[in-house]
Amino acid sequence: MRLLVAGADAVDAGKTTFAVGLAARLRATGSPLAAFKPRAGNDYWFDHDDVRRAAGEGRLYGKDVDRLLRAEAPDADRDGAHERRNPIHRLWRPTPGTTGLLGEDGRTFLVDRVTTRDGDEWVVNATAELPEGLRSDLALSDARRVDSVAALNDAMRELHVPALDRLAGDVRTAGEDGAALVESYGEVTTPLRDVRFDAVAAVDPGRCRIYGGDRWAVARETATGGREAGRLEVRVDRVTDMLDPVSTHDLRPLSAAERADPDAVASAYREAYDALVTAARGR
Template identity: 60%
Template sequence: MRLLVAGGDRVDAGKTTFAVGLAARLDDPLAVKPRAGNDLWFDHDDAVRALSAGRLYGKDAARLAAATDADGPEAINAVHRLWRPTPGRTGMLGETDRTFLADRVATGDGDRVVVNDRVDLPGAVRDLADDPVRVDDVAAFNDAMADWHLDALSRLGERVRTADRPVIVESYADVADPLRAPTYDAVAVVEPGRCRVYDGRRWEIAREAAGDRADGRLEQRVAGVTDGLEPLSTHDLRPLSSEARTNPAAVADANHDAYDGLLAAV
């Protein structure tokens, strides 16, 4: 059984909390967050915590890893990107008001670090790797993506396809599918106040019909898929206290109706 948790809002949709509760609902699932990112300004404490240990990961992957006894966030997160705000400017990859500093990419033998060679990198970022891959434009980034990112995502996708236990794939931002590889049995689109449940095969067909971009700039958004697709069911989600959000069992109890609907769609 493969389940996708996607977000209806670009920021703070509640995907990770939903995925953590779903992990508590299922029996020994594999939970992965193929792509993730955080911001050196808005997520400063989280970023510094990882960088000070010579690592690059985010709190969402860390929460998923802890909820499923995974061997650290890097084990379930193929690509992690670190951003920095650049107000009023467009980043190298076409980002508005921010630009990427570095990507950590999981390889079959340790991690590879890809850095933006057009910006002044903080010392902790420079220290992540002795021999980083340096990119200075979109063409160079896409070459690096072909060499490293796609391979890392392909290998994680193979883990998802061949797993002999339930799998939860958490997307990032409002991207419709972070892997573009497996067929999901059911999809949950989470946003503040509600969860919409979709048939996995119909989701894939609608995603393909909406088009896709595999380069470093644009990816298919959730709205581009849901605009032409009716949900199987819709469920209310209530806000949770910070204490409840740290307790997977409490999240599972609070969202039991949405989880029932998602599992019924499998």
């Protein structure tokens, strides 16, 4: 069984909290579970504590994948699991009043960590100034430096795309043996190529809409002009505008203490989780 959690809100859809509760709910069934976050990012300013914690270990990962792994198996050894389950992590930095290398308004990317078969590769924005702490903590001496969108695109073809394709294979295998849970990023409909999900939860504040995975995939391909012509980063609302959900569920707001406890989230949103699993099994 392969399940996708996608966000339908530009700011904070609540998909990580929803995915964490779903992981806890699936774990409680006793079947094998693997949770994945293909792409993620942190902001050096807004997520500074998380960045410093990871960089202090010579690593780059975010709290989302950490929460997923802890919900999946609270007592498991997570050594290296963050990078395996989240092979691409991008670090940003606010740059008020300027446009970043990728055309970002008021921020620019600093460095990507891409986990390959042979270990971590680093892609550094040569047009941006890296904070001193990152230069000393991360192994960037042999990093690939890019100074244009074209150069970054070359790096993505050589590093990012193969990393995601390898992760897609892991997701397919996990879904055959048990449950594979994938959390998307931003408002992106499908974070992995060539993975068909059995069911999808589109989450925004206060609501979860459940869709069959096959219909989700067809609608995405329609929105982009076909599977081969389509872009990976298609907004969730372009797909949800085409489809009626299998069911819709209210999500009540949770306290900070509840959000910090995966089992409490699993209990609060149990109806939505059970409906998602039912939709996946009935495909």
